[in-house]
Amino acid sequence: MEDLKKDAEDNKIMGILAYLGILVIVPILAAKESPFAKFHSNQGLVLIIVAIAGSISIAILGAIIMAISFSLGLIVTLLNGVFSIGIIVLVILGIINAVNGEMKELPIIGKYKILK
Numbered sequence: 001m002e003d004l005k006k007d008a009e010d011n012k013i014m015g016i017l018a019y020l021g022i023l024v025i026v027p028i029l030a031a032k033e034s035p036f037a038k039f040h041s042n043q044g045l046v047l048i049i050v051a052i053a054g055s056i057s058i059a060i061l062g063a064i065i066m067a068i069s070f071s072l073g074l075i076v077t078l079l080n081g082v083f084s085i086g087i088i089v090l091v092i093l094g095i096i097n098a099v100n101g102e103m104k105e106l107p108i109i110g111k112y113k114i115l116k
Contacts, residue, residue, distance in 0.1 A: 015098030
């Protein structure tokens with residue numbers, strides 16, 4: 001238990017970097033042995049994949065909807081806004097967890113594991 005607290009304290013910066021987009025690479029490469037950094041790196045990696053996949057999906061959906069009717073573009077704009085706010089909220093939650101030294105899963109996407 002004490003080792004996990006020390007690991008969390010020593011790797012808080014790595015935990016924070018994990019949620020800052022492409023900077024997720026830094027803790028993946030620099031803190032391979034840290035369970036705390038690895039946990040937050042996994043969460044950040046899943047988050048960036050979801051953000052990219054969601055953005056691409058919304059762009060494709062937007063192109064299809066705009067081809068059908070230009071006036072329906074507002075729906076795509078609203079959908080994109082809600083999605084972006086959701087991603088920002090997850091980033092903030094992840095950073096708060098890292099700063100507090102906690103290894104709490106993010107809502108919705110936290111259960112997925114990419115890094116072993």
